[in-house]
Amino acid sequence: MNKKTRQKIHQKKFVIWFIAVALSILAIFVGNRIATKDFSLFSVSAEETVKGKVIAVLDRSIDEIPVGETESYTSTNITFTAKIKNGLYKDQVVTVQQLIDSMFAGSEFIKEVEPGDNIMLLKMDDPNTDVTPWQFVDYYRFDKIVILGLIFAGLVLLIGRWKGINTLLSLTFTFLFVFFVFVPSVMNGYNTYISAVITCLYTITMTLVLINGASKKTLATMIGCISGTIIAAVTTTIMSRILHLTGFVDEHSIYLTMLNPDKPIELTAIIFAAIIIGAMGAIMDVAMDISSALFELCEHAPNITFQKLFKSGMSIGRDIMGTMANTLVLAYIGSSLTTIMLLLTYSDSLLHLLNREIIIVELLQALIGSSAIILTIPLTVITCGFLYIRSNESNKKPVSTS
Structure with a gap:
């Protein structure tokens, strides 16, 4: 096989690959438009969940609450300040509370917040007061998953090379189609x-x-x-x-x-x-x-x-x-x-x-x-x-x- 023939073969493969990628993206875009017609995936709520970072712990108190005559459980209340990282309140420093009740199973495994922790906060509007209370929801974990995902992508590219690129593309398209076309279409x-x-x-x-x-x-x-x-x-x-x-x-x-x-x-x-x-x-x-x-x-x-x-x-x-x-x-x-x-x-x-x-x-x-x-x-x-x-x-x- 001469050089010219090989070039034609490579050009043909690239054209097919490009068409496949273009059609895959088009299918996701059109499918999403159809699946989400007159439909909203995330419901509108007066409460807002945002990402924050713990600045300092202000107070820690433990209350013992009796249950019956012989039993009791403890409620740990940690008050701390956090800086909001996204949303309407971005860069604001707010006072937050973390509640840990021993009556709930697994409470002993819940980590108390420390300065530098990335967390999720919930803003709960109360029309009867001028104070805007913020509650600790959970630790922010998605960034660690992103790092692991990048390591996975690096391994795929290192071992698979060009096939690795196509593997990541196909995986991405599959994920997008399932969660942006299939799931909304069923819910709609x-x-x-x-x-x-x-x-x-x-x-x-x-x-x-x-x-x-x-x-x-x-x-x-x-x-x-x-x-x-x-x-x-x-x-x-x-x-x-x-x-x-x-x-x-x-x-x-x-x-x-x-x-x-x-x-x-x-x-x-x-x-x-x-x-x-x-x-x-x-x-x-x-x-x-x-x-x-x-x-x-x-x-x-x-x-x-x-x-x-x-x-x-x-x-x-x-x-x-x-x-x-x-x-x-x-x-x-x-x-x-x-x-x-x-x-x-x-x-x-x-x-x-x-x-x-x-x-x-x-x-x-x-x-x-x-x-x-x-x-x-x-x-x-x-x-x-x-x-x-x-x-x-x-x-x-x-x-x-x-």
Whole structure:
């Protein structure tokens, strides 16, 4: 391949990459405009939460409050000054109180404020007084997460280089689409099933095109991933009806139904979205691993037959299957560990525990996600066989008989 041909290939790849980025941004912008039409994500409140920095501790007092005849609890009141860092009261120095009551579980782990701490403050307007009281809400933690995020981005760029840039872009676009298009659309009363499907299609297409460009490998991965996601979606719909799910898995479900009385959120649709979006990442990973491995195999063994390619693909898939299924199951267990421990404590029997809807939904997520991963393997292998083998055969030059 000469220099001119390589330049044309690189130019073509750049044009495809640029179009993919532009269309991804456009989809987020247009989707957000549609999803948030006549809708405000954050409610307007007379109270305002701002960031502040502790300047000095003025006073610390401890009151012992009796409860009954023999018991009591302590209430620690710390008065301090803080400088406001944002909002209408930026740069003002205000007097703040931090209250720590021992009657609340975990109060012994609450850190008392010290000079230099970054905190969150709540301004509570009281129409009966001229004094503007400020209360300590919590410690400001997001800046530490930002630092960790920058370290993560640096590692991705250091190891992935150009692929790392595309990885960060795809991750950013996915995050923006989920939280600026999908979530507002659901809260605004749009069809959750359609929104979830659109989110999956956007994420799959955008991620694969950005990372691999327009190629046979991308197409094979896309078909395999979409097939696995469809399996997860269909299975979730069927099982939701068979199991008579209501969607009321915890107290948050009740609050969701109150958000939009005119267009109430369908809780079973939330379960559907959670399962297919949660499984999509693992399905994409499996499809990508298989299509990449088989693509390299076809590149180095252009005369390989469909049967041998299928056998090799299934062998690779079996190695991936165990770890990916474990990854998905452990991810769901880890995310709901506190809830599971609480339910174990307050359930009267194992039978009662296993029939709680919240446990059923967790099991459903793990089983459907793992099943979709398993079925994605042969579907991706077959797709790769048709695309790669046919491409290799069409690229073979006819042998001269002269």
